[in-house]
Amino acid sequence: xxxxxxxxxxxxxxxxxxxxxxxxxxxxxxxxxxxxxxxxxxxxxxxxxxxxxxxxxxxxxxxxxxxxxxxxxxxxxxxxxxxxxxxxxxxxxxxxxxxxxxxxxxxxxxxxxxxxxxxxxxxxxxxxxxxxxxxxxxxxxxxxxxxxxxxxxxxxxxxxxxxxxxxxxxxxxxxxxxxxxxxxxxxxxxxxxxxxxxxxxxxxxxxxxxxxxxxxxxxxxxxxxxxxxxxxxxxxxxxxxxxxxxxxxxxxxxxxxxxxxxxxxxxxxxxxxxxxxxxxxxxxxxxxxxxxxxxxxxxxxxxxxxxxxxxxxxxxxxxxxxxxxxxxxxxxxxxxxxxxxxxxxxxxxxx
Amino acid sequence: xxxxxxxxxxxxxxxxxxxxxxxxxxxxxxxxxxxxxxxxxxxxxxxxxxxxxxxxxxxxxxxxxxxxxxxxxxxxxxxxxxxxxxxxxxxxxxxxxxxxxxxxxxxxxxxxxxxxxxxxxxxxxxxxxxxxxxxxxxx
Amino acid sequence: xxxxxxxxxxxxxxxxxxxxxxxxxxxxxxxxxxxxxxxxxxxxxxxxxxxxxxxxxxxxxxxxxxxxxxxxxxxxxxxxxxxxxxxxxxxxxxxxxxxxxxxxxxxxxxxxxxxxxxxxxxxxxxxxxxxxxxxxxxxxxxxxxxxxxxxxxxxxxxxxxxxxxxxxxxxxxxxxxxxxxxxxxxxxxxxxxxxxxxxxxxxxxxxxxxxxxxxxx
Numbered sequence: 001x002x003x004x005x006x007x008x009x010x011x012x013x014x015x016x017x018x019x020x021x022x023x024x025x026x027x028x029x030x031x032x033x034x035x036x037x038x039x040x041x042x043x044x045x046x047x048x049x050x051x052x053x054x055x056x057x058x059x060x061x062x063x064x065x066x067x068x069x070x071x072x073x074x075x076x077x078x079x080x081x082x083x084x085x086x087x088x089x090x091x092x093x094x095x096x097x098x099x100x101x102x103x104x105x106x107x108x109x110x111x112x113x114x115x116x117x118x119x120x121x122x123x124x125x126x127x128x129x130x131x132x133x134x135x136x137x138x139x140x141x142x143x144x145x146x147x148x149x150x151x152x153x154x155x156x157x158x159x160x161x162x163x164x165x166x167x168x169x170x171x172x173x174x175x176x177x178x179x180x181x182x183x184x185x186x187x188x189x190x191x192x193x194x195x196x197x198x199x200x201x202x203x204x205x206x207x208x209x210x211x212x213x214x215x216x217x218x219x220x221x222x223x224x225x226x227x228x229x230x231x232x233x234x235x236x237x238x239x240x241x242x243x244x245x246x247x248x249x250x251x252x253x254x255x256x257x258x259x260x261x262x263x264x265x266x267x268x269x270x271x272x273x274x275x276x277x278x279x280x281x282x283x284x285x286x287x288x289x290x291x292x293x294x295x296x297x298x299x300x301x302x303x304x305x306x307x308x309x310x311x312x313x314x315x316x317x318x319x320x321x322x323x324x325x326x327x328x329x330x331x332x333x334x335x336x337x338x339x340x341x342x343x344x345x346x347x348x349x350x351x
Numbered sequence: 352x353x354x355x356x357x358x359x360x361x362x363x364x365x366x367x368x369x370x371x372x373x374x375x376x377x378x379x380x381x382x383x384x385x386x387x388x389x390x391x392x393x394x395x396x397x398x399x400x401x402x403x404x405x406x407x408x409x410x411x412x413x414x415x416x417x418x419x420x421x422x423x424x425x426x427x428x429x430x431x432x433x434x435x436x437x438x439x440x441x442x443x444x445x446x447x448x449x450x451x452x453x454x455x456x457x458x459x460x461x462x463x464x465x466x467x468x469x470x471x472x473x474x475x476x477x478x479x480x481x482x483x484x485x486x487x488x489x490x
Numbered sequence: 491x492x493x494x495x496x497x498x499x500x501x502x503x504x505x506x507x508x509x510x511x512x513x514x515x516x517x518x519x520x521x522x523x524x525x526x527x528x529x530x531x532x533x534x535x536x537x538x539x540x541x542x543x544x545x546x547x548x549x550x551x552x553x554x555x556x557x558x559x560x561x562x563x564x565x566x567x568x569x570x571x572x573x574x575x576x577x578x579x580x581x582x583x584x585x586x587x588x589x590x591x592x593x594x595x596x597x598x599x600x601x602x603x604x605x606x607x608x609x610x611x612x613x614x615x616x617x618x619x620x621x622x623x624x625x626x627x628x629x630x631x632x633x634x635x636x637x638x639x640x641x642x643x644x645x646x647x648x649x650x651x652x653x654x655x656x657x658x659x660x661x662x663x664x665x666x667x668x669x670x671x672x673x674x675x676x677x678x679x680x681x682x683x684x685x686x687x688x689x690x691x692x693x694x695x696x697x698x699x700x701x702x703x704x705x706x707x
Contacts, residue, residue, distance in 0.1 A: 018465035020422030023441050026461075027450040029393075036391035036452065229660055235400040238367070243581055243599035257400075262585055269494070269661040275398050281447040288401060304495065311664075312582035313589030315499040322510055329511035333518025341524045 008047030061122030068194035127174030193296035230267035233275035266295030379455035389456035505672035512679030533704030544697025572610030
């Protein structure tokens with residue numbers, strides 16, 4: 001086992017002062033949605049945390065998750081790569097390619113057997129292995145080979161976590177999520193299309209800080225970031241309670257920044273941190289810029305009806321079937337009345 | 352970056368996040384005076400409407416003391432117009448806001464010189480002006 | 491398919507078919523029954539206006555019963571008006587109807603609806619307590635009465651629990667709420683809740699028969 005310095009030692013070697021370190025811990029606590037009273041514990045944990053080796057696998061994906069990750073401002077992705085983790089394989093970000101890259105992956109797996117983290121973005125096609133391959137290896141084979149010696153797996157983005165757009169109806173590639181395949185290792189789902197940059201780095205920071213799998217919800221998402229709905233933390237929530245809604249995208253309600261429920265906002269059923277962590281270094285989030293939440297961090301969000309269909313609308317078939325039911329009812333009624341009349345006639349005769 | 356305030360989306364003041372925070376600050380001041388317990392409010396965890404954070408900052412105003420910290424990016428530590436209430440803003444190396452806090456305390460901890468830094472500084476001092484040293488253990 | 495998708499898809503759809511078929515079945519079945527021959531000499535015309543008159547007068551209590559029935563009558567009005575408001579003036583519901591019928595109408599603020607919903611539940615509970623304690627009501631009540639009360643209150647209570655988030659998450663509570671509505675829709679045509687569409691037919695019929703016989707209505 002080679003020597004891995006602690007994060008505290010690395011920061012010290014880089015000349016980061018104790019004040020800087022305390023600041024780092026304070027922002028980490030804030031990121032992890034932990035109360036400021038936890039800062040001393042975080043400081044102690046981070047000081048003694050060891051830099052884990054990280055292998056990032058990209059399958060059926062659009063690289064949006066990696067794009068998102070590189071926008072993380074606190075911690076920055078550079079900070080994370082250089083200080084907190086050792087990113088040993090990421091075929092979009094790494095310089096090496098081909099056999100060299102695959103050799104780096106195997107070396108990292110051997111050196112850190114049982115201790116490395118596997119991050120996955122993209123879904124895995126089960127229909128035909130040829131749908132998506134890397135270095136001639138099918139996505140399925142690469143995933144299973146790589147996770148065998150992993151400490152934990154983090155599924156980044158809705159494709160890796162739930163199948164995402166490749167898995168949307170009719171799912172031509174037979175796409176499945178990481179959790180569908182990896183059953184003997186802890187899998188942390190970090191969904192979103194893409195996930196919030198700070199949430200990706202935050203989950204890694206949480207794992208580094210406490211060295212354990214965080215508390216997860218029923219869909220395998222860390223509660224620290226996915227514990228509240230967008231609706232519950234939305235600054236436009238008071239308008240919902242007051243019954244003030246935008247009816248179209250350009251009416252007075254929309255201009256006044258009223259609730260977007262009627263325009264199809266999926267905030268009430270969507271668990272994510274957009275409303276507080278926000279995007280682009282805390283600039284805003286979809287609802288703040290006037291667009292309803294699409295619910296991108298929820299399983300199969302592509303197949304849950306229209307993005308602009310309000311949450312409370314029924315998902316009915318056609319009115320023709322209702323008319324059919326009415327006709328059937330009328331027929332039953334006529335039959336019942338006829339039977340009633342026969343009984344009436346019989347009764348009158350007997351009387 | 353263009354904020355949503357500048358592109359015609361307005362959501363004015365009807366959210367009422369400012370008043371309860373000011374009320375919480377008042378209770379925190381009581382706690383500090385009565386029991387000596389400081390309080391930190393993490394502003395990043397609260398859902399603010401556009402412009403509301405500025406509203407809160409304006410409501411608290413500017414006091415006598417302000418400091419700038421250069422460690423992993425700059426930080427601004429400023430006492431508000433209400434003594435004991437500090438507005439703290441941490442920025443990262445890219446000058447993006449990484450955290451915003453209200454601290455109700457006599458002096459924010461981060462302003463004090465830290466033992467680890469004091470010791471490291473002493474070691475540096477000894478290295479440079481070693482002859483004057485009494486040879487005291489430095490770790 | 492998760493629970494919510496099932497609830498607002500197939501479950502609600504099936505319930506709607508049963509509601510429509512059942513309602514029309516009962517109305518057609520009753521209207522097409524042969525009228526019993528009445529050989530007595532008519533003492534009044536007993537026509538359409540007689541029906542309307544009783545529909546109107548039965549909305550209020552006759553003088554001799556006023557004192558005795560004041561309390562249940564008030565509670566029943568609170569419950570029915572409350573049900574109307576919570577069903578038809580709550581914006582998410584209006585959005586539901588709009589998605590179905592293509593037009594909408596103004597709603598009340600959600601916080602007001604919440605308050606009305608609580609008042610409706612209280613009136614419902616008061617009426618149930620009365621049914622279970624009054625010796626006469628107890629005697630004439632059967633399974634239908636209690637089950638009808640249950641399926642009416644269930645959507646109301648599950649709906650009120652959604653913003654409170656008790657026991658379940660929002661989406662599960664919403665699914666349970668919709669399923670409880672489906673149960674209500676399925677039961678409505680067949681039990682005593684049929685009064686939703688039969689009330690004016692029965693009162694009108696009573697009016698016509700009574701006036702023909704010369705009873706004071």
